[in-house]
Amino acid sequence: MARAITEKADLLPCLAEVFRDYGYEGASLALISQATGLGKGSLYHFFPGGKQEMAEAVLAEIDAWFTTSIFTPLRTTPKAAHAITNMFAATATYFQSGQKICLLGLMGLSETRDRFAERISLYFQHWITALQNALLRLGHNAQKARTLAISSIAAIQGALVLARALNHTDTFNTVLAQAEQACLTL
Amino acid sequence: MARAITEKADLLPCLAEVFRDYGYEGASLALISQATGLGKGSLYHFFPGGKQEMAEAVLAEIDAWFTTSIFTPLRTTPKAAHAITNMFAATATYFQSGQKICLLGLMGLSETRDRFAERISLYFQHWITALQNALLRLGHNAQKARTLAISSIAAIQGALVLARALNHTDTFNTVLAQAEQACLTL
DNA sequence: GTTTCTCTGTACCATTTGGTACAGAGTCTC
DNA sequence: GAGACTCTGTACCAAATGGTACAGAGAAAC
Numbered sequence: 107m108a109r110a111i112t113e114k115a116d117l118l119p120c121l122a123e124v125f126r127d128y129g130y131e132g133a134s135l136a137l138i139s140q141a142t143g144l145g146k147g148s149l150y151h152f153f154p155g156g157k158q159e160m161a162e163a164v165l166a167e168i169d170a171w172f173t174t175s176i177f178t179p180l181r182t183t184p185k186a187a188h189a190i191t192n193m194f195a196a197t198a199t200y201f202q203s204g205q206k207i208c209l210l211g212l213m214g215l216s217e218t219r220d221r222f223a224e225r226i227s228l229y230f231q232h233w234i235t236a237l238q239n240a241l242l243r244l245g246h247n248a249q250k251a252r253t254l255a256i257s258s259i260a261a262i263q264g265a266l267v268l269a270r271a272l273n274h275t276d277t278f279n280t281v282l283a284q285a286e287q288a289c290l291t292l
Numbered sequence: 293m294a295r296a297i298t299e300k301a302d303l304l305p306c307l308a309e310v311f312r313d314y315g316y317e318g319a320s321l322a323l324i325s326q327a328t329g330l331g332k333g334s335l336y337h338f339f340p341g342g343k344q345e346m347a348e349a350v351l352a353e354i355d356a357w358f359t360t361s362i363f364t365p366l367r368t369t370p371k372a373a374h375a376i377t378n379m380f381a382a383t384a385t386y387f388q389s390g391q392k393i394c395l396l397g398l399m400g401l402s403e404t405r406d407r408f409a410e411r412i413s414l415y416f417q418h419w420i421t422a423l424q425n426a427l428l429r430l431g432h433n434a435q436k437a438r439t440l441a442i443s444s445i446a447a448i449q450g451a452l453v454l455a456r457a458l459n460h461t462d463t464f465n466t467v468l469a470q471a472e473q474a475c476l477t478l
Numbered sequence: 479g480t481t482t483c484t485c486t487g488t489a490c491c492a493t494t495t496g497g498t499a500c501a502g503a504g505t506c507t508c
Numbered sequence: 509g510a511g512a513c514t515c516t517g518t519a520c521c522a523a524a525t526g527g528t529a530c531a532g533a534g535a536a537a538c
Contacts, residue, residue, distance in 0.1 A: 128316055128402060145496080151515060152515090245401070257466070257467050260467045261443065264451070267449040268416060269447050280442055320525065320526085331486060342527065343526070
């Protein structure tokens with residue numbers, strides 16, 4: 107049989123897209139098969155655990171990407187203001203100004219949450235903590251840093267909801283700009 | 293056969309809960325039947341259009357509730373500051389400080405959006421416009437009123453995502469308090 | 479009491495679901 | 509070339525899916 111020369115890693119973006127578009131429940135194996143171009147045989151070869159394992163792999167990859175591209179830079183970028191500005195820019199790029207949604211946010215809302223509760227919770231905790239750290243470095247007091255960090259991540263998630271609901275990317279950018287300004291205002 | 297003396301209106305909260313917990317796709321007729329205590333026969337008697345009609349009825353009821361309890365008061369409460377404070381309070385009560393999620397926000401995220409796109413979009417537009425109106429009355433300029441209104445609704449939606457993901461109601465209240473303060477600060 | 483209308487449970491339907499089994503084709507190693 | 513290993517398509521499975529058909533029970537109207 108013809109081989110598709112597919113690396114497991116190359117599959118993850120495809121899988122992520124399906125889960126993002128249809129949710130965990132709505133992403134049937136038929137859809138996944140169609141999106142990846144792989145039959146069930148191949149899918150179960152790469153992911154013996156089935157859909158659950160596919161979703162876990164996707165979430166793990168997203169987590170890894172955010173850790174290296176968002177969370178770590180927030181701590182290591184020398185100038186705190188730069189760190190924060192970069193974070194908002196990278197976030198806007200990643201989510202394509204709201205055209206792409208946050209899979210972890212989506213999964214946190216529906217009953218799928220229970221399946222991946224730990225991973226979802228940690229993702230947001232890490233994000234909040236990393237931003238809080240940068241805000242402290244910027245000069246905010248502990249209380250304000252924590253509140254601002256939580257509000258900023260909430261703003262990002264809410265912006266994604268609004269941008270999708272209104273089908274309007276400007277909304278996303280407006281909210282992010284406002285949140286960024288709040289962070290940088292001492 | 294024994295009658296359950298059920299009014300169609302009494303069914304909607306039950307249906308809403310199922311859709312909220314499992315999403316549109318995940319809410320199977322079996323789950324709906326269990327939650328409402330009605331067999332398929334009764335369900336299809338009340339909702340000949342099936343699941344789609346059930347969801348539409350739920351969304352319509354939510355829309356009606358928000359119109360009378362949130363949107364209209366935002367315009368008609370004499371003192372703008374009171375209108376805004378009341379809105380945040382009513383919102384927190386409705387969503388039980390983040391323990392209950394926003395069905396329209398959830399549906400906006402997954403592919404279910406296409407099914408109810410119009411309704412979802414209008415819901416958020418109405419909310420934003422009503423809040424914007426109150427912010428104008430409070431003394432914000434047009435630009436600021438619009439930006440603040442959008443950011444506030446985003447904050448609420450994001451707070452719901454975070455509260456669920458972190459399983460922490462304090463997070464919800466923190467974000468809402470911050471948003472309310474931003475609205476009331478001229 | 480009869481008729482009518484509203485409601486309800488059961489049985490059924492085709493389709494799709496996630497998942498398994500397995501033979502075989504490609505590729506690599508020796 | 510033999511053998512092992514990786515990958516892939518097909519066929520199959522039991523269970524669940526949304527939806528339909530329908531007989532009959534309860535209550536209300538006459």
